[in-house]
Amino acid sequence: MSTLPRPDLPHVIVVGGGAAGLACAWRLGERGAKVTVLDPRRAPHDEGSHGGFTRVTRHAYHEGTSYVPLVREADDAWCGLERTPGELLVRTGMIEFGPVDDADFMAVLEACRACDIEHTMLDAAALRERYPVEVPDAWQGCFTPSGGYLRVGACLEAMRARAEAHGAQVRTGARAVAVEPGRVVLEDGHVEGDHIVLAAGVGTPSLMPDPGCKLSVVRRLLFWIRPRVAAPSLPVWGAMTPGGFFYGFPHGNEGVLGMKLACHTSAAIPGLDEPIEVESVDRSLRPEDWAPVEAFLRAHLPSLGTERIEHKVCMYTVTPSWDFLVDRHPSIPRLTVVSGLSGHGFKFAPALGRLAAALVLDGEAAQPEFAWSRHV
Ligand SMILES: Cc1cc2nc3c(=O)[nH]c(=O)nc-3n(C[C@H](O)[C@H](O)[C@H](O)COP(=O)(O)OP(=O)(O)OC[C@H]3O[C@@H](n4cnc5c(N)ncnc54)[C@H](O)[C@@H]3O)c2cc1C
Structure with a gap:
């Protein structure tokens, strides 16, 4: 289950250790990348978007049928993280x-x-x-x-544990003040990496270099x-x-x-x-x-x-459409942004982490509804 980082893959700095950031760390680590997560706090906490203990998961997605395969994938992944059924996903209908x-x-x-x-x-x-x-x-x-709810704290713990099992370093007390190509500036120093994933939830808009996209x-x-x-x-x-x-x-x-x-x-x-x-x-x-x-x-x-x-x-x-932003930055290719989860993103975290890993490690194109160009 656990793997050590592969030297031929990039060192990825993930800014934000909430739902999206931990999912990215897990999925990138699983693929063999060296990962460092930076967050001022240890999630769960009440400072961002995941507070309040539980999140709905639902399959009949009125926001668009393109979300349905992703929520199915994510549900399977949540269940795959469980040690006992219902530990993370409580299927109430x-x-x-x-x-x-x-x-x-x-x-x-x-x-x-x-x-x-x-x-x-x-x-x-x-x-x-x-x-x-x-x-x-x-x-x-x-x-x-198929509907139900997710236990936020248990989900975050499980993703963190899986990321760490793959060698990810999850740092707390690390608030990013700027994101630049190849480095993240902290309040007391900086961290360098080959690729940066910006997944800082409500902190993302102010950290986004050269924004050009509406969050x-x-x-x-x-x-x-x-x-x-x-x-x-x-x-x-x-x-x-x-x-x-x-x-x-x-x-x-x-x-x-x-x-x-x-x-x-x-x-x-x-x-x-x-x-x-x-x-x-x-x-x-x-x-x-x-x-x-x-x-x-x-x-x-x-x-x-x-x-x-x-x-x-x-x-x-x-985002303006309330569809997610999961794409590389158009003018900083070694920066990937996972944000704009628009009040319905928690349930998808494992799938969004997989999409981000494909953007970073495979150079894949963004899923069309999550592309940067949709949110300018
Ligand atoms: C009231 C409410 C109800 C919701 N209900 C649902 C629901 O039922 N189902 C569902 O699927 N989704 C729901 N959502 C949405 C879901 O909770 C969010 O989409 C999801 O938590 C977003 O994940 P995130 O990682 O982007 O943000 P977060 O989970 O908030 O994580 C962001 C992390 O970035 C860190 N950070 C911030 N600034 C910095 C910085 N400068 N440097 C480093 N780190 C930083 C924060 O400390 C935080 O840990 C709801 C959201 C809210 C607010």
Whole structure:
């Protein structure tokens, strides 16, 4: 299982030791490259994009059917890292529901059809009967047994362990202040390498030399509620409502004893996608953060109540299309960027690491939707 770095392969410096960076370190190390990871902190932590203990994985990808092979690959890889089933990936199944003519809901159904994803359709009555949801008669549900959630801390630990088993050096206390061809400048020195992978999450936009591509950082909230009913029969769920895309997790004890839920996107919430400065992100809870989530609960999960017990502020690094950026820098070929994971990247980490290793070691072209040219 473990390998030593091959002297004929480049020494790769990976900036960022979060979801993407550890995946890149693992996949590059597995291919035989010498790898050094730099991060000020040891993940998991709450400073970037992976805070909050759990992340959804889902196969009926409404963002585009090209993501489906990647999520399948990543799921297999997560399971391959597990010592016992369910250690990293908890396969609860996923129920997604919304108006039948909602574009995202229709895209879920299209993904099921085009990619042969096992699913069960439910009409509004069946939805109400099976789950504690309240929906208009014209809404439908789609249950996919392949959906579930990932345990963030365990996933990061497993990727780090695999990277280290392949000889990667994972350094903490190492904040990059600049990325230059062939070297990364730290607060107290620099590190030289043959190739650099910039995977610093919300730190990426400010470190990107000669940017020319559009990455911004937006703020998001995660909430936990104490449900009024003892054990609500909900797996991982996603609701495509006219007020936005809300999602949540089963009741459980993953970091916080309660039910976690959040709003991913909403054209109805003013300023939700306003770019922010990472250093001065507002970590307080504003009334407008909770109001749409509370309104969603009252309208669609009324039996759970609205007793909020915890919240966390997190950030997405987004591209204009919300597709990922996984490509070599156009004017610095020995710099590869894995960023812009746009609030839905965690589940893909093992596959993104494999793509990055192919860019770095094989000179492969980027997957078209992740190419630099798409995000300028
Ligand atoms: C609220 C919320 C909910 C989400 N839900 C889901 C979900 O359900 N499913 C899903 O698949 N995805 C989800 N995501 C997205 C997913 O968590 C991110 O796409 C993923 O964590 C991004 O990985 P990353 O490595 O780019 O960033 P991170 O995981 O944040 O890692 C970046 C690392 O870079 C380090 N770093 C930063 N600056 C520097 C520097 N100057 N020098 C060195 N290192 C640096 C940081 O310390 C950090 O460890 C969610 C994100 C948020 C915020």
